[in-house]
Amino acid sequence: MSQDSPSAHGRAGAPPAPGGAGGWGDRGEIKPRGGGWAAGGSGLGPRGWAWRWALWLWIALAILGAFFYAPLAQDFIGQSSRILFFHVPMAWTSLVAFVAAGAWSVLYLWKRRPDDDRAAAAAVELGLVLALLATTTGAMWAKVMWHAWWNWDPRQTSIVIALVFYGAYLVLRGGIEDPEARARLCAVYAVIGLVVAPYLYFVMPWMAKFTLHPKPVVNPAGKVEMNARMLQVLLMSSLGFTVFFFWVHGLRRRLLRLADRRAVTAAGSAAS
Amino acid sequence: MSVEAHSPETAASRWLLEALAVFAKDWRAELRSRHALHTLLLFAVTTLITVSVALGPLGVSSSERLAVLPALLWVILLFAAAAGLPRAFVHEEETHTATALRLAATPSALFAGKVVYSASLLLAVELLLVPLYVAVMQLPIVSTADLLLALLAGGLGLAISSTLLAAIAAQAQGRAALFPILAFPVLLPLLLLAIELTRAAVGGTAGEGVLVNLVLYDATMAVAGLMLFPLVWNP
Amino acid sequence: MQSESAPPDDLLVVRDLVRGFGTVPVLAGVSGIVRGGEVLLVTGRNGSGKSTLLRCLAGLLRPQAGSIQLREGGADLDGAARRHRVGYVAPDLAFYEPLTAAENLVFFCRLRGVARERAGDLLARLGVPPSRPAGALSSGMRQRLRWAWALLHEPRLLLLDEPFQNLDAAGETALRALLDEHLAAGGMAVVATPAALALSRVSAKLALDAPAALPGAA
Numbered sequence: 001m002s003q004d005s006p007s008a009h010g011r012a013g014a015p016p017a018p019g020g021a022g023g024w025g026d027r028g029e030i031k032p033r034g035g036g037w038a039a040g041g042s043g044l045g046p047r048g049w050a051w052r053w054a055l056w057l058w059i060a061l062a063i064l065g066a067f068f069y070a071p072l073a074q075d076f077i078g079q080s081s082r083i084l085f086f087h088v089p090m091a092w093t094s095l096v097a098f099v100a101a102g103a104w105s106v107l108y109l110w111k112r113r114p115d116d117d118r119a120a121a122a123a124v125e126l127g128l129v130l131a132l133l134a135t136t137t138g139a140m141w142a143k144v145m146w147h148a149w150w151n152w153d154p155r156q157t158s159i160v161i162a163l164v165f166y167g168a169y170l171v172l173r174g175g176i177e178d179p180e181a182r183a184r185l186c187a188v189y190a191v192i193g194l195v196v197a198p199y200l201y202f203v204m205p206w207m208a209k210f211t212l213h214p215k216p217v218v219n220p221a222g223k224v225e226m227n228a229r230m231l232q233v234l235l236m237s238s239l240g241f242t243v244f245f246f247w248v249h250g251l252r253r254r255l256l257r258l259a260d261r262r263a264v265t266a267a268g269s270a271a272s
Numbered sequence: 273m274s275v276e277a278h279s280p281e282t283a284a285s286r287w288l289l290e291a292l293a294v295f296a297k298d299w300r301a302e303l304r305s306r307h308a309l310h311t312l313l314l315f316a317v318t319t320l321i322t323v324s325v326a327l328g329p330l331g332v333s334s335s336e337r338l339a340v341l342p343a344l345l346w347v348i349l350l351f352a353a354a355a356g357l358p359r360a361f362v363h364e365e366e367t368h369t370a371t372a373l374r375l376a377a378t379p380s381a382l383f384a385g386k387v388v389y390s391a392s393l394l395l396a397v398e399l400l401l402v403p404l405y406v407a408v409m410q411l412p413i414v415s416t417a418d419l420l421l422a423l424l425a426g427g428l429g430l431a432i433s434s435t436l437l438a439a440i441a442a443q444a445q446g447r448a449a450l451f452p453i454l455a456f457p458v459l460l461p462l463l464l465l466a467i468e469l470t471r472a473a474v475g476g477t478a479g480e481g482v483l484v485n486l487v488l489y490d491a492t493m494a495v496a497g498l499m500l501f502p503l504v505w506n507p
Numbered sequence: 508m509q510s511e512s513a514p515p516d517d518l519l520v521v522r523d524l525v526r527g528f529g530t531v532p533v534l535a536g537v538s539g540i541v542r543g544g545e546v547l548l549v550t551g552r553n554g555s556g557k558s559t560l561l562r563c564l565a566g567l568l569r570p571q572a573g574s575i576q577l578r579e580g581g582a583d584l585d586g587a588a589r590r591h592r593v594g595y596v597a598p599d600l601a602f603y604e605p606l607t608a609a610e611n612l613v614f615f616c617r618l619r620g621v622a623r624e625r626a627g628d629l630l631a632r633l634g635v636p637p638s639r640p641a642g643a644l645s646s647g648m649r650q651r652l653r654w655a656w657a658l659l660h661e662p663r664l665l666l667l668d669e670p671f672q673n674l675d676a677a678g679e680t681a682l683r684a685l686l687d688e689h690l691a692a693g694g695m696a697v698v699a700t701p702a703a704l705a706l707s708r709v710s711a712k713l714a715l716d717a718p719a720a721l722p723g724a725a
Binding site: 109161164165168171172175176177180181184185187188189191192195196199200203204206 | 436437440443444445446450453454456457458460461464465481485489492493496500503504507
Binding site for chain 2: 597601606620
């Protein structure tokens with residue numbers, strides 16, 4: 001709550017001015033062109049066409065590399081190892097998205113800027129899509145290698161809990177109407193996610209050693225590092241996915257901002 | 273707090289008195305209505321009967337007992353907690369007593385008082401349910417100490433996490449229905465650790481680290497709750 | 508006003524307060540000022556934002572823009588301190604129904620660090636039966652209990668939303684006397700009412716019925 005000096009104040013009874021500054025429907029936030037993440041104009045800027053084409057080229061090269069440059073991993077059935085060049089980057093990027101959502105949530109609770117809340121929400125949405133894709137590709141690979149779509153490998157467990165948690169985050173978002181309360185409560189929930197994450201990522205895989213069911217197959221992550229060309233493609237793909245995420249995230253964030261502004265403008269014109 | 277130093281008491285003792293006042297108020301109101309206690313207990317007993325009948329007169333075969341029974345016990349406790357514990361805050365919001373509380377209580381002290389109240393409620397239910405469960409399911413107790421530790425640390429963790437998440441759910445639409453959706457992913461690590469420790473108590477094997485991790489979870493959530501609750505509670 | 512050499516000890520200044528719900532703008536730039544011993548009377552029809560304004564002042568709602576400054580004894584309070592210092596009476600204020608009126612107030616005495624005798628004194632003065640459960644009180648008695656609750660910690664600023672609703676003549680007289688005492692002792696008050704209300708010491712009136720702030724008003 002901002003406190004400032006009583007330097008300029010009027011007596012009571014000033015007529016309310018429609019469309020006050022700041023807040024959830026701030027009309028001054030949107031910059032259609034120019035610098036910054038949300039701009040769309042000149043060629044070499046951070047949002048320019050050159051940069052976008054470079055990303056497409058990079059991803060195309062990663063796809064080609066995955067199928068024609070990288071060798072097949074040993075002890076893998078058929079061509080199944082190639083899915084790792086997409087599966088691992090997607091899982092990695094979903095992790096980046098969820099951590100970023102947590103960071104933006106902390107930032108929101110600190111600064112209370114509506115834009116940080118939108119950024120967190122956009123990151124969770126994209127992270128969920130990526131985690132779903134990673135889960136699906138993982139299950140496809142598991143069907144080939146382990147002859148079962150699903151077998152509660154610790155990593156599968158972790159990603160399913162992440163899906164449930166961030167799904168709950170979106171349900172919570174839908175359940176609160178007041179933007180201020182929604183942003184605040186969702187931000188706290190995302191921070192709780194950060195607090196619990198170490199238990200999901202470290203403690204539960206560690207606990208799997210103690211379960212009565214032995215793990216049927218060793219974790220595939222260890223095998224990826226064996227070949228230099230495979231590693232090159234994997235890193236290339238991971239970087240491509242990460243940059244791709246931040247690009248789409250910027251678009252999504254702008255869209256949410258525009259939707260908020262349009263809703264406020266509509267309500268304002270209905271009022272007058 | 274700096275402005276309202278009415279008494280010579282230190283800030284810490286005032287904080288404790290506030291937490292204690294919340295705890296005493298909740299129990300006093302609870303003992304008049306017995307609503308939460310009855311909900312929790314009946315839920316636990318109903319689930320126990322369901323589980324017991326479903327397993328049949330012979331129960332679980334001895335080879336599967338270790339794997340199945342500790343998990344079922346914690347599922348019953350989780351369900352009972354989900355039915356009864358959200359009330360701590362949902363009731364305050366529904367009956368509009370939250371406003372008066374917001375204007376008078378120190379948030380972290382309120383959180384502490386609610387946690388202790390929820391934990392005591394849950395431990396009371398455990399005290400009644402677990403002997404019944406052990407008897408009905410013919411569960412052989414190898415280490416009573418491990419069982420008590422699992423019930424204590426697990427119950428405390430359930431109370432801490434549930435209190436924080438109930439405070440969030442209470443401010444959204446569909447309060448009580450939203451709670452399990454929010455809570456289950458957060459409670460899952462706790463439940464797995466508590467089940468593991470309970471397994472050790474009935475003759476299974478569990479590493480030394482399980483209890484440490486369980487206590488660590490409780491401590492982490494307690495610290496996170498004390499820090500995050502004021503942000504949940506106040507606009 | 509800008510060049511006051513000695514700022515007053517008690518002061519409430521509201522500047523350009525903006526608050527909406529979802530996409531509906533409710534308060535769109537409200538300003539006002541109250542000094543010790545003064546009343547700010549907030550008028551407006553239902554839905555004009557009177558309660559929202561009072562909830563913002565009490566720290567129960569976060570404004571989207573604008574500032575609230577509460578000064579007590581020469582020191583400015585931050586948001587959290589303000590929340591605990593104001594005395595708030597509103598229709599949405601409720602108490603624990605299974606507990607008696609006295610138990611309710613004693614609980615809040617313990618939270619506020621106030622001697623519990625204060626609860627008994629206020630209940631006796633307002634004629635609230637102390638040993639009756641709060642859930643069994645009539646609506647007039649509930650309103651008296653709200654007042655007793657709001658005055659427990661001797662606040663300097665009273666925020667009164669429809670303060671005399673549901674009261675009989677005796678009750679209104681008693682509460683008006685309490686308000687006058689509060690103001691005579693240099694306290695401040697913001698009173699919100701949909702109907703005309705005759706009050707002494709009203710220093711300013713704030714009409715929230717400006718058409719721009721009312722969605723759907725043709």
